[in-house]
Amino acid sequence: MIDHAHDLESVREATERLLTAVAELEAASVTQSSRLPGWSRGHVLAHLARNADALANVLQGRPMYVDATVRDADIERDAPRPLAVQLADLRDSAARFQEAGAAPADWSRTVELRNGVTDAAARVPFRRRAEVELHHVDLGIGYELEDLPEEFAVREIDFLAERFAGHPDVPPTRIEDGTRVWHSGREAEGPEVTVEGSRADLLGWLAGRRDGAALTVHGGPLPALPPL
Template sequence: MTAITPDALLAELHKAADAVSSLAAKLTEADVPAPSALPGWTRGHVLAHITGISNAMARQLEYAARGETVELYDGGYDGRTKAIEMNAGHALEQHRADLDTALERALRAFDSLAADAGAASGNAAAAGAGSWHAPISYRGGVVLDGGFALWRELVIHASDLNTGRGSETWSRPFCEHLFSFLAARVPEDQKLVLQPLGMPPVTIGTGGRSTVISGMITDIAAWLAGREPSLGSLRASAAADGVDLPELLPWPAGVPAK
């Protein structure tokens, strides 16, 4: 799998934000309370969540630029949930205004990052505030981790809006990123050999029980992300026999539930 550079990630963030804005622009007022692809959530819930995570990640970078850290959401997981429920029922015009403002804020924060010469040269001391390797509180990581997190949120939740833009639109780099990030969902006793059609296999997990998951790369990524595969190509096998798809562990949440 090819590593994604900060410059490439920045370009992907802009593309993902544009896609979300474009989808929101096509919604009607009646679309907002309609079901999304997520159980129990309307499209309004998804829009409110995208707005919330965009503002939250922008805040991570704004504090990092000052050499400080702050929790991802005000009030933690409970604060996140309350904000989504409170804002989900907003009128479409309000959703669009809030979403555009949040996306602009997040992109502005990432666009303003200084060139990370210190990290590139291996000099950690030179990689200071305002860089891709400045510390943030999200997962105890750095700004680059926050960039990948926002990329995941924008791309996946664009599909969750249930407007016809499914996982079949996910790019190969994005799917390969999910293979790596979502390896945390593989149970300890299992190993998954991911076999995208026409591509080299990727093994995730270190357990003794091996299952081959084959299909289109987007279907495999969607399944790992807990979404319905769009193309229906997914197959699982063990010792050359067809088997049920294995159960996965929960999504590795960045905000601990209380």
């Protein structure tokens, strides 16, 4: 069962880690490249702030974004801002998300995200946590996939394996980290491709942050995953 209150607290903790790390950066570093192609660290920080507001919109019954064009334009507009402005916006938008999450609500209701995707309201805090944790890694400032809390890493692999389950372009896939097993891809039409590796490497591959070179694959090539 999803515990949205626990996840909201976990979002707060992850955000504090991020804010502390960003506050220690040199001012000029905000213009330097992140690990995401075509995005500076300023783009990542701007996206995180706008995503907090977008998910607050979802919790409050409004559209997540007016449209994709506005979303992208807002990120481009906000990316060049000075580090101090980025930091203040990230802190303030995070507070607005927490305020939206603290309001009395029916957490079993279905909400609409981007591109017609729907989910239970109770899963929105975990979606926000994934944004904060993974984009903290994307900044390239010393926080790595290996540093992610174990509980988060396991749940994010759960989430991503489920996301690709039944996808026609992903072969039946068994995923193992030495202690846990996940199944993803199309329903088994024969032997599954088995992908083994560390939790960090598996998560990096599933989330599009690593190429899977460190993984061990049996029964076929490493499945090519569609973009998130």
